[in-house]
Amino acid sequence: MDRLAGRAPRTHTDDVHDDTTPTSGPPGAAHEVGDGAGRLALVTGVSGYIGGRLVPELLAAGFRVRAVARRPEVLRDRPWIGDVEVVRADASDAGAIAEALRGVDVAYYLIHAMSGGGSFSAKDRRTARTFARAAAAQRVGRVVYLGGLYPEDEELSTHLESRREVGEILLDSPVPTTVLRAAVILGSGSASFEMVRYLTERLPVMVCPKWVSNRIQPIAVRDVLRYLVGSADMSPEVNRAFDVGGPDVLTYLDMMRGYAEVAGLPKRRVLPVDVMSPRLSSHWVGVVTPVPKQIARPLVESLVHEVVCKEHDIARYVPDPPEGLLGFREAVRLALQRVQEANVATRWSSASLPGAPSDPLPSDPDWAGGNLYVDERTTVVDAPAHVLWRVLEGIGGERGWYSWPMAWALRGLMDRFSGGPGLRRGRRDPHHLMVGDAVDWWRVEEREEDRLLRLRAEMRLPGLAWLDLRVEADPVGRTLFRQRALFHPKGLAGQAYWAAISPFHEVVFGGMQRNVKEAAEAAAREAPAGATLVR
Structure with missing residues (x-):
């Protein structure tokens, strides 16, 4: 396992993004949104959308951060790279991840297989069990996992069922675990925001499946990050899942129309139909928006269900900011502002596409005789x-x-x-x-x-x-x-x-x-x- 030692953390005042930075708590209550006090936080999935934004938030909160990546070289241009310890490890490698978890106070599990192949669920389960066993062996203080919001007593899609299983595997481990269950996450560059944005901007008249009428409780990325950082301070007896969502409950149709109003677009006309399956819908989203069908499908499949928070218990441990959680329209306005200013910290495309080649060009390739x-x-x-x-x-x-x-x-x-x-x-x-x-x-x-x-x-x-x-x-x-x-x-x-x-x-x-x-x-x-x- 290779390491790149970093320097002491600093406050990232230069890296503030309005749709990312969590709002502060009440005066004198900094601990409520995560007072790292020099504790060591391990973050997986650092090349992804949430992981890449979580690292600077943890640093700003006073944590020391250890970033885990299979290919650390892809992180070298990140603005925070000099402030963290980077470890080369695969979360499915028991020995490597156990060594990476040594001395860790809180570990963030932000790993999701997005492949449509039939074995991805089994891989998700194996990786989660390996991580949970390693965290227990290293006496990690807490594991925090960001999963998906889902309804009870309904047959779930393969992807949503896998998110549920991973959460349960982590909760069943000896390590106190926080599972945050979110539906649609809105922020500049998020896949869910890009779907809403491009569908609304490119299609003034839309033929939409009936799931556009299902209720959804979206949440701004800054509030997700606030909950992730704040979860590190939960007491050891807390071992449970929390539903997390913003203040607005909307249908997807409401979201598209709301986006059009915030963006100053004419009113969109929508014609719901009953014939568009999630598979067909994901192809349609893949053609109209930048989000390819491999990523669009799990997003669409989650929208087939009504995904509304059943509780707001998280506020007992991570209090809401005085001004409240960010509403849908304000989240869209801030995300659009970041896009227009070309100031997007991470995008859904930050992580490689499932199945995409990742082999680097060898510095001294041994291919010969027409092979290159x-x-x-x-x-x-x-x-x-x-x-x-x-x-x-x-x-x-x-x-x-x-x-x-x-x-x-x-x-x-x-x-x-x-x-x-x-x-x-x-x-x-x-x-x-x-x-x-x-x-x-x-x-x-x-x-x-x-x-x-x-x-x-x-x-x-x-x-x-x-x-x-x-x-x-x-x-x-x-x-x-x-x-x-x-x-x-x-x-x-x-x-x-x-x-x-x-x-x-x-x-x-x-x-x-x-x-x-x-x-x-x-x-x-x-x-x-x-x-x-x-x-």
């Missing part, structure tokens, strides 16, 4: 290196890929219908990238400021693919844009795929070379003399 195909191009750019870098770091999303937009859109649509992410994931930030960020159907695998951006394809392919974008200098000091597309085929299908797309490389990759060069040179001409382009 390369399309390499180099162009001299009449612009400073840092100007070219800004263009490359801003690639994808709204700016596109600087070549044949119709071809990229068509390939993205094909990928979308085959179950891949397509081009609709966009970017977390329009100007700046971090290792681990999603960029359309790519994932940032490597980033070196002013020098290298390596993207790994997560689209559906018969092989593994990377796009390497480099800024270099030639012997006489000119700026070079070096671009490499690499493909490692799998079987005959992979060989055939490369042969089929090779004739289009001059248009796609050659066009990218020319257009990136022109964009960088134009940016250099427009910048005042001696100025440095800012993000």
